[in-house]
Amino acid sequence: MNPAVSRTLRRVPRLVLTLLAVSFCTFLLTNLLPGDPALTILGENASDEQIEALRADLRLDDPILVRYVAWLGDALTGDLGTSYRTGQSVTDAIIERLPVTLELGIVSLALSLIVAIPLGVWSAYRAGGLVDRFLTTASFGLMAVPGFMLALFLIIVFAVRLGWLPSTGWVRFSEDPVGNIRSVILPAIALGANEIAVFMRVLRSDMLTTLNQDSITMARAKGLSAGRILTFHALRPSSLSLVTIIGVQIGAIIGGSVIIETMFALPGVGRLLIDSIAERDLVTVQGLALVIGVSVIVVNFITDSIYGFIDPRIRDGRNA
Amino acid sequence: MTSVPTDRTTAPATDDAMGVDGPLLDVTDLRTTFRTPVGDVVAVDGVSFTLRRGETLGIVGESGSGKSMLARSVLRLVEQRNATVTGRVVLDGHDLATLSNRELRRRRGRVAAMIFQDPMTALNGTMRIGQQITESLREHLPMGRGERRAAAIDLLRSVGIPDAERHLRSYPHELSGGMRQRAMIAIALACGPKLLIADEPTTALDVTMQRQVLDLLDTEQRDRSMSMMLITHDLGVVAGRADRIMVMYAGRVVEHAPADRLFAAPRHPYTDGLLRSVPRVSDEPGRELATIPGSPRVVLDGAVGCPFAPRCDRAQPDCLDANPPLTPVDGTSEPDDLHDTRSLHEHACWYPLGTERGERALQANRAAGTTAAGLRLTDMTGSADTATEPTVSDTVARSAP
């Protein structure tokens, strides 16, 4: 079997354990609160019949573990419960909004990588030079601009003053591809700008190490062009930390999308979370927490597995 | 001793007629310095030499003496921002300083190639061996995909890698240490260079592997009538393989002679010290190897005096005042042909071995028990003369690391 695949498989049991722990914590959210969960969920002015119905629905009379297993079973079959506020299935609500968040996240990640990789490579290649010093300073500045602040100023400049791009709202790709792209640009930039600085710094520092190695001198002694050396001999061996950090930053991107979706009024998962919290729609909140937690863990698992495919040495268990 | 092929018809044709007649490599006053907060570190200090076609030049010196920087400076590979390289390097008839970046690149890998001490760090660990060979071919030669592949297989076979086709797809870490070094040689030789710079090619290998790799380099060199700069900290490695040897200390050439002359009659105390630290087959068991006291130091620009003085048992007061220039031993220079350095023997020492002046200095220091630089001499055993016996045998035994 491909060593990278078997390395991935070896890590599955741990993945499953973490997922179980996360789901259990999520489950506990509604169950450890003081007072009657049914009352907490439905709010003060619910009728007695509603509360009774919910109590039965939640099987509140069963022991907690039994309830957890039942809840997990439902979740695994795609049933995250029904919102008592909207009457909509939580799963449906999430699925309806997922494409927006997914597109936003992917576009912003892609944008920040497209900017960060060349800048990181260049600033390592010409380390200490004017461009490098400027970028290092700029990256500190960029990191100190929170997403919401950048969003605000992007709206001021590009929506309010110049009127080039919409400041709120979402157009579906299937309805109007151009409109869709226009509606995703500002939110994606606001969401990804911080990541540019993070990715650039990580890549720069790994590239600096790589560029000092004999393999680079060897590649230069072979008469290869700078472009080829940088991409094939420097970038690839230097991308391990970058991949890790991308995995880590996925969490930050999901968290950030909550704010960005709210600011730009995008109908995404993050917005759903905020709305549910505002309305104390705890069933939806619980479902979302589960989905988000699981996604982050799975994405991290995947990025960790990509390691092995990038660096054959790690794949074969050296320096792993 | 390696026989130097004089027949050059097998050498790859040059596009430049004048290149064929002159020496392959002519280096004049090469100097590499690093700007640092405490002053300019001189890594290579005014080194000049020529290398004829098919010839092997051994470059020897302790770690830190500037050998690697010299090698890199020759190919203009020193890229540190704080580095300055000056001097003239004429490679195959072209002054490298006058070449554009592009023309320079065309010569790297094609005219001159380089191999390094540790293939684990010098090869790209994320690229298959085959690709590392074919990327040079693609860069330099008009070959199709299939031709490149065939050439790569031939190369791997010629450096003695079994099952070459399969190993095209291997990553460096999947090979054993010796095989990796062979693969690196194959990569360097891909485009048929006229000059191979081998920087400590066997230092990372065990004794048997060392021999095999050195023999491989010998064979390849002869087959391709290639010139070679063989860099090592171990005189035993160049013995029997180099035509001429340059001994470096603190970035300077301190002695430069035909190999047999250097082994038979070293002039510089540092060369002498290095020779005594090489074990020989003729050694009686239990012979203690001498070591040179102290360790090399960083030399700053503008320093005066002989850099070896703190470690030298002959050092006199004037050694501390003036740096000895590289001067020919009487009767070895042939001024009628500047490039024919075949028999030239040079050294940079005020009190060299084999001169009355030098022996007097040594006697005086011994008598005083200390040198002008304050080195304490403890005379444990007999005289030094017996150590300069004529040959280091072709079968070189190595001291354990």
Added chain:
Amino acid sequence: MAEMLDVAADQPVTSATADAPAEVIARRRRRWRVTTVLSVGWLVLTVFAALAADLLPLIDPNLVDAKNALQPPSADHWLGTDGLGRDQFSRIVHGAQVSVLVSVSAVAVGMLVGGMLGLLAGYVRGRVEGAILAVSDVVLAFPGLVLLLVLLAYIGRSLFAIAVIVGILSIPLYARVARANTLSVTEREFVRAATVLGADRSRIVFREILPNIILPLTAYGFVALGKVIVLEGSLAFLGLSVQPPDPTWGQMIADSKRHLSDTIWPAIGPSVAMFLTVLSLSLVGDRMRHRIDARAEAM
């Protein structure tokens, strides 16, 4: 037979040579950079504003003056007024209170508890370490902001709740830093020697390990302070920060969004204040990390 030469210990160095390896030579001289001085200066100013806000002769930050809403900067209102005509400068100075209070208490909670747990994990190892790492893995699986929002939804929001929850949620991060540094300290010669010689355990922990992990934790804490300040701003945008009318920087920036089509002045003051504070914190943290690295290299 070879002659043995003996090097005297105090062998003088001739002028021809310098007795330092290139790495030492090349290492940057340490000095206070201008940026560091400016950063520290700004941070001191911020803390001073937070402490002295109520004592300074400022306009009441909650004084509504509808006639003078959305004024540009003037002699009366140095940074202009907001949508309700409240003085922006005074609100920024008072807003520093929330930023300083929330961030310092959250970081204090996280650093104390996380630091202790990390030290424990790194020093005791074994099951304790396994358990601490497992729990922190689970907590870190959730995006911090999401978890914070969810918890705030259940627990309700107040300055206190925000600070405590953020503090608790960041415990795993500090625990990791502390553990990593504890591990590297216990590997060092002097700690090993002390252990082998049977030194008192608490002595090793408090005299050898603790001093060595406090600096890295503090450096990390500086950066974390900035993150908490940003977090408060995010919560304000989501309408989940402290209740109005008390000013916070985040609240002020969020409020300014409503008036963007009229004026951008209300956005600028609090944004600059927050930007400078976060920037200063990360610069100071970065500087500290460099110093620690340099020290570690020298050991």
